[in-house]
Amino acid sequence: MRYLPKSPVERQEMLAAIGAKSIDELFSSIPEKYRLRAPLKIPGPYSEAEVIQYFKERAAENAIGYTSFLGAGVYNHLRSVVTDTIIQRGEFLTSYTPYQAEISQGTLQAIFEFQTLMCQLTGQDVANASMYDGSTATTEAVLMAERLTGRQRVLIARSVHPEYRDVLKTYAKNSGLRIEEIPFTASGTVDTKALQGALKDDVAAVVVQSPNFFGAIESYAPLAEAAHSVGAMFVVAIAEGVSLGLLKPPTEADIVAMEAQSFGLPPSYGGPFAGVIAAREKYVRQMPGRLAGQTTDSEGKRGFVLTLATREQHIRREKATSNICTNQALCALAATVHLTLLGKEGLREMAQQNLAKAQFTLAEMLRIPGVRRTFDAPFFNEFTVEFPRSVKIVNSHLLREKIIGPLALGTPYPELTKHALVCVTETTPRAEIERFASAVKRALEQPI
Amino acid sequence: MAYPKSFRYTKEHEWIEVKGDLATIGITDHAQHELGDVVFVELPKPGAKIEAGKSFGTVESVKAVSEIYAPASGEVIEANGELQNKPETINSDPHGAAWLIKVRLTSAAGISDLMDASAYEAYIAEKGKETSA
């Protein structure tokens, strides 16, 4: 087998050195009746070519050659080939967690750079070296607020991504946290009146997303003020990080939970991605996840180490800030390389293209009889429209034209049946946007 | 380092110095030596209540965290703010400048059962023998 570097002779010699007659002897501590005598029933062994063939066949059964208008937390953006060139280097791909700092300086410095980029983007003081994804980062941010305030009530906007809220509910069930949802207004943003009504000094955190699930941009200042007026923490979740190229960062937030998928990670059917928690400096000791810190060696040279490890599971055990052991390092590295490539101007330009394409798409759609805009709040690269007929039917027509239509909102938001979430990024050519609009028009003209 | 005779000592390596109904609490030289370089201390705020035998804070080195247990019950009057900026004081002066908290005792129960300096010295000498056995 090509992954096993032993010849039959070597195996024999090693067994002899151990003093065992057969490999079976080495498993004698496993009671006989539990040892498998028949081979496992799994396909293979496959040669390299057969492995590739298998996955090419699966790929052909997926959506190749379609133009997609889906966003909703996973975004198609341009990715430079340079990113893979770097993360495919064996020294990054096959290296271990940098606990032994002297031989992991590459990883550690890259993490330090990632932390810096995240702080710059979000306007916060410190950022960790990534959580699993945006949904778990948001959950961990809430748990952090619970620890810091000692309170158990959480107010979360209903316009936060439904799956982010689902994950929070799963974690909350066992922690005594009480989650309450705050509705959105006809504009598509958080209902501040309802929020005010719900706020009391037992609230640990107010959680919003911006741009929110509908693509609408939230106003941070009044929300932060409301939260702080009762001593609650203001938590902002960001699912579309490219928006920060054109939008003011949430400096009013105490904790930011961001998904980094938009920064050079392919959609990959939902993962792996990378979540980030960024916060004010004074909260750093309650922050979960790995942190790389700058230091010097015994000769005064600058170097980096994992630090404040006493927050983490391998030392605190049952008193840890989280049970998390990973930091999605390779995904964070991809994001670091990607953002470094984009740079200040590139990120801004990418964001501008997203805005322009989304504006153009909305204009095209509003020219279709019967199509209306759902919300009037400013948006970045996603917006919501209402169709005069079922979104499912519209989308089935679009599929025939090799277009994956916008996300139907009726399941997560029953009051928004017939509404759809349209996402357009810099990757969608004008011709495709126009084709999409005319396909929608035709779909609406079809008899039922 | 000498162990002050006016202190009393716990099995968990805290010291307490009582003056009337006020007491000062810290950790011993032996404790700081076991911990290594101290990087952070977490202490209760003034007004907080501490209970004999229960943890009231933590001391951290790079690789370990230790709970600090209350030798007696009382209310915290002052926590040593110096230690936020200079946690290394615990290593250099654990019995003096690195006092952790000052409390108003609500009960003197149990304090007389704590070890005096020579009993504590014997205790840690005994422990030293156990671990190297």
Next chain:
Amino acid sequence: MNEKIKKASRHVSQSEGLIFEKSSPGKRAFELPPLDVPKAEPAKALAAHHRSEGVEGFPEVSEIEVIRHFTRLSTWNHAIDLGMYPLGSCTMKYNPRVNEFVARLEGIATEHPYQPQELSQGCLRILRLLEKSLLEITGMDAITLQPAAGAQGELTGLLLIRAYLQKQGNPRKKVLIPDSAHGTNPATAVIAGYEVENIKSESHGQVDVEGLRRLVTEDVAALMITNPSTLGIFEQRLPEIAQILHAKGAVLYMDGANLNALAGITRPGDLGVDVMHLNLHKTFSTPHGGGGPGAGPVAMKKILEPFRPVPILVEKENGRLALEPVRPDSIGRVKAFSSNFGVLVRALAYILAYGPGVRQATEDAVLNANYIRRHLEGVYELPYPLPSMHEVVFSDAIQKKNGVNTMDIAKRLIDYGFHPYTTAFPLIVPGALMIEPTESESREECDLFIDAMKAIAEEAATQPEIVKTAPHTTRVRRLDEVGAARKPVLRWKPAAPKSTAAD
């Protein structure tokens, strides 16, 4: 040579700065295609939300600088591609390159989790085959592929247990955890809402079965066990342990970190385990990438199946696959978007490459560990002499006599070209040296490792200072971790503007 000229030196020793320190306004590393729709007016469209300047401090460099910067950084890392990581319970095996290739295929990397399921049958078939293969390997009845990491798999497992017990009327209060367990175990139990009760290992390093019998009451929800234990020793009484728990209605959870000793040889399900998580980044070769991503699927017996996180992968009548988002008893979601799919693809590619031959990988792993053990017995103290499986745990007791401890030995091992083994864990062995070579090491590499460890033992006896001050050959010396923790510097900041002479 003119000393005023700043010479470029080889990157291995060159102090490559931070990318921000190379930044200069106007440099670009990436260009977008021209905009083909009318420009928007951000100030108008975004009103008060508009960020009028670019992100402050963001780097501005060229493409070659990016390539050089990260290439240079990479040369400062050790990696499996370079040599062994004898880290106990980490299973640092070869990361097959074909796995990277298939994960990047168009139609695999490009799929959106919300696209129509009829256009995702390829993805769903990959998930289904992985589910079936992992069930075959573990001897379990049902599985979830959702958890994004081992620790998250542990949490999912405990939440499943809680839901199951809750359904019977009482979620119970306590989880029993051996003192040899990995730190994620107790941390996870607390997050799942349980109290942790530690159970001491007996003199051979195994779970104290009589002690367990006394501890298991109807207040105990589960025992979290690692098998083989973190000492690398098979828990021979595991079936008996399962019976003790089941008799009181409690559940047996197995941490699957050490599955590399069992795959193809025996199945946890057959041994009485009710639920376990797997670490795809350990046993199933998905790359560590410097610390993630991983994946932590959870396999379980039928009793826990109804509580699995949604969505559930189901086979429909016509052979089509579908993800069903609703199950009445489900614990809910633990992660958005159903799974770390890219990691799952890599794990399946690994399984397909081996097929039933995965057994041979396990055999070679155990062979390597025992070979190393045989040659180092007597050189280092072996605190628990029961047979080792895929890893062996020594202690530094012999070397301690000269003031040399496991951390020193580990650092000196770096000078011999190896990554250190796991130091100071498991906690029940003071001064532990936890060594797991995996099946990916050739006899030659094993011999090199043995020679290095012997040489260091010799040094510890005759010239301990060289060990205590190691490493000597790395780019940086021992780093000041104390300073880093006292005054954390966690990001780069631009230098403050120079003050004027008047200040």
